[in-house]
Amino acid sequence: MPATSFADPAVDEFRREVTAWLTTAIPAEWRERRNDLTMDEEIEIRRVWDRQLFDAGYAGLSWPEQFGGRGLGVIEDFTFNDIAARMDAPEGLGRVGRLLAGPAIMHHGTPEMQARFLPAILKGEELWCQGFSEPGAGSDLASLGTRAVRDGDVYRIQGQKVWTTYAQFSDWCLLLARTGAAGSRSRGLSLMLVPMRQPGVEVRPLINITGTHEFNEVFFDGAETSTDLLVGAEDEGWAVSGTILTHERGVGFGAIALNQLHGYLRLFTEHCAAHAPAIAARLPEFVTRVELLRWQMMRSLEKMAGGDASPRSSAVLKVTWSEMVQEIVHLAAFGGCPEHTDLYRTRLLFHRASTIVSGTSEIQRNIIGERVLGLPREGSAKA
Amino acid sequence: MSTRYLPSPLGLEVTDAVHQMAVEGTAGEERWSPAKLWAELASGGWTELADGDTPGADADVTLLDLCVMAEAWGRALVGLPLLSTLAARRWLAERPPAGTAITLVVPEWDRFLLPYPAQAALVLAGGGTAPVAGESTVDDHAPSLPLGRAGTAPGPLAPAGALRDYALLATAEAVGATDRALQDAVEYAKTRVQFGRPIGSFQAVKHTLADMHRDVELARSGVTWFSNDPAAMTGGAPYVLQLCASVVERAIQVYGGIGYTWECDLHWSLRHVTQAHRLVVAALAGSAS
Numbered sequence: 086m087p088a089t090s091f092a093d094p095a096v097d098e099f100r101r102e103v104t105a106w107l108t109t110a111i112p113a114e115w116r117e118r119r120n121d122l123t124m125d126e127e128i129e130i131r132r133v134w135d136r137q138l139f140d141a142g143y144a145g146l147s148w149p150e151q152f153g154g155r156g157l158g159v160i161e162d163f164t165f166n167d168i169a170a171r172m173d174a175p176e177g178l179g180r181v182g183r184l185l186a187g188p189a190i191m192h193h194g195t196p197e198m199q200a201r202f203l204p205a206i207l208k209g210e211e212l213w214c215q216g217f218s219e220p221g222a223g224s225d226l227a228s229l230g231t232r233a234v235r236d237g238d239v240y241r242i243q244g245q246k247v248w249t250t251y252a253q254f255s256d257w258c259l260l261l262a263r264t265g266a267a268g269s270r271s272r273g274l275s276l277m278l279v280p281m282r283q284p285g286v287e288v289r290p291l292i293n294i295t296g297t298h299e300f301n302e303v304f305f306d307g308a309e310t311s312t313d314l315l316v317g318a319e320d321e322g323w324a325v326s327g328t329i330l331t332h333e334r335g336v337g338f339g340a341i342a343l344n345q346l347h348g349y350l351r352l353f354t355e356h357c358a359a360h361a362p363a364i365a366a367r368l369p370e371f372v373t374r375v376e377l378l379r380w381q382m383m384r385s386l387e388k389m390a391g392g393d394a395s396p397r398s399s400a401v402l403k404v405t406w407s408e409m410v411q412e413i414v415h416l417a418a419f420g421g422c423p424e425h426t427d428l429y430r431t432r433l434l435f436h437r438a439s440t441i442v443s444g445t446s447e448i449q450r451n452i453i454g455e456r457v458l459g460l461p462r463e464g465s466a467k468a
Numbered sequence: 469m470s471t472r473y474l475p476s477p478l479g480l481e482v483t484d485a486v487h488q489m490a491v492e493g494t495a496g497e498e499r500w501s502p503a504k505l506w507a508e509l510a511s512g513g514w515t516e517l518a519d520g521d522t523p524g525a526d527a528d529v530t531l532l533d534l535c536v537m538a539e540a541w542g543r544a545l546v547g548l549p550l551l552s553t554l555a556a557r558r559w560l561a562e563r564p565p566a567g568t569a570i571t572l573v574v575p576e577w578d579r580f581l582l583p584y585p586a587q588a589a590l591v592l593a594g595g596g597t598a599p600v601a602g603e604s605t606v607d608d609h610a611p612s613l614p615l616g617r618a619g620t621a622p623g624p625l626a627p628a629g630a631l632r633d634y635a636l637l638a639t640a641e642a643v644g645a646t647d648r649a650l651q652d653a654v655e656y657a658k659t660r661v662q663f664g665r666p667i668g669s670f671q672a673v674k675h676t677l678a679d680m681h682r683d684v685e686l687a688r689s690g691v692t693w694f695s696n697d698p699a700a701m702t703g704g705a706p707y708v709l710q711l712c713a714s715v716v717e718r719a720i721q722v723y724g725g726i727g728y729t730w731e732c733d734l735h736w737s738l739r740h741v742t743q744a745h746r747l748v749v750a751a752l753a754g755s756a757s
Contacts, residue, residue, distance in 0.1 A: 090474075377689050404679075450675040451675075453681055455674075460669065
């Protein structure tokens with residue numbers, strides 16, 4: 086049974102279990118040479134980590150038991166991610182499979198699909214990427230133009246995706262494509278599973294501002310997938326994607342962000358404040374604000390665990406942590422701590438992503454305004 | 469005791485009931501200090517909510533429950549000493565009848581503050597009560613939180629624990645006054661039409677309101693934090709109350725010109741939050757000395 090409160094004694098037991106496992110499971114190489122690993126070495130460790138998670142029973146913590154998961158909930162998910170972030174554990178490469186493709190298949194896929202794909206996702210044997218955003222369809226996802234045309238028992242796919250994290254390692258793509266007429270917006274989209282290793286799929290790296298290679302552009306030029314691999318009904322992919330995107334915005338990111346924030350405050354307190362008056366002056370305020378965020382997160386998680394599964398609280402959390410971490414690295418980078426300038430200026434670049442990924446701050450504020458406060462949509466509400 | 473992030477079911481029931489009484493009780497002409505509402509609270513046993521078995525102990529309702537209730541009370545902006553009475557009774561070994569309004573003497577720099585000087589006859593004094601002594605001038609900047617000001621103590625100083633509990637409930641009450649301003653601004657933005665559209669459809673206004681909602685949520689989380697860890701109020705409560713004030717300030721901006729008039733209720737919230745900041749800072753300093 087999933088816990089509904091952090092006060093549940095089972096959560097303490099779970100915390101001890103996870104801590105004990107992580108203490109021995111995190112590879113020494115990762116622990117000791119984290120910042121000196123080559124990209125290839127890092128990827129290999131993370132690939133193995135997926136398998137380690139599975140073997141120890143942590144791959145599908147909140148997946149139902151019938152699909153090989155532990156049947157636990159958001160409280161355990163957060164607890165695991167929180168401890169893992171605090172102990173600097175690697176992050177598996179199978180994240181998109183576990184958080185997006187898996188839930189999509191569980192909730193909207195056929196029994197055949199579930200039997201074929203879910204075990205390989207849990208074990209990290211097959212890696213997934215998310216084919217949603219396009220150059221012309223970012224925040225306005227419903228305008229996307231990649232087409233999937235039915236031809237007998239296959240769909241033929243034509244178009245371009247972008248921001249496709251780890252497409253270079255992926256076996257499968259969870260693709261959102263237009264099956265309806267051009268201009269059908271959200272009514273003509275379908276969600277389908279597409280094999281990445283086939284002619285007609287080309288992956289080109291897109292190097293981000295810190296100089297690392299996570300994103301790609303993916304070009305589909307006549308690539309095929311079976312019509313059996315449609316998730317949900319044709320032209321109903323929008324609703325299906327909507328339900329699974331709430332997973333992406335959820336618990337793991339929050340736990341990681343909170344630990345990053347605590348990491349900066351620790352560094353400020355232990356080192357920078359003594360050398361940098363500008364940092365010292367604002368440190369107490371940020372200590373208070375990070376603590377407010379932590380309590381907000383815990384309250385939201387207990388509400389979610391109690392069955393209030395609205396995406397609303399996620400939008401509040403996302404705006405808060407993403408902007409706070411940017412404010413903090415800005416202070417850090419320009420605060421004048423001579424010892425950490427190199428680190429902070431890299432982090433200043435890195436955290437620009439926070440307010441853009443998984444729904445920009447502007448989109449999050451629209452969600453809060455329209456879905457929480459009930460304000461009218463822009464342009465569509467003539468008086 | 470384990471950490472509490474959410475109120476208990478009992479706390480939610482109490483909150484609903486008190487909120488409804490407060491809204492109905494302030495609808496009449498005696499807006500700030502309706503005698504009928506006080507009588508109703510006393511006869512219903514609502515002033516005894518926080519009476520634990522021993523001084524300072526939780527009753528059936530927890531401190532967090534009381535905070536959630538205090539927030540709902542604050543949403544109605546009532547100038548009655550319910551929260552000072554609840555905080556005081558928590559620390560009394562022998563308690564006066566339910567209808568007795570009690571307040572606390574709060575030291576502030578070289579003088580003393582007395583919340584609800586005209587409404588409460590007794591002050592908390594150690595484990596008992598004492599009558600209010602001497603004269604005080606009334607700071608009625610916020611009629612929902614009148615403060616007496618006196619050069620000599622109008623009674624014995626309240627014990628540190630009671631000052632802290634009262635600071636906590638006053639902070640929660642201020643969050644309620646803030647939420648009221650937010651809710652009013654949201655309703656206004658849905659109905660006020662300019663350029664042929666409700667102003668709440670424009671992102672400049674919508675995003676302001678979204679930020680205000682986020683800040684009220686964070687303030688609420690602050691109260692949850694303080695109810696679990698009262699010592700954290702020293703650094704945290706002044707920040708939370710300023711955050712609340714900034715929400716009400718933005719509510720006035722959303723209303724535009726009408727928000728700047730006496731006819732619009734928003735200034736009562738801003739006055740309340742400002743006054744609460746003064747009281748809470750003083751009470752926390754008093755509880756530390």
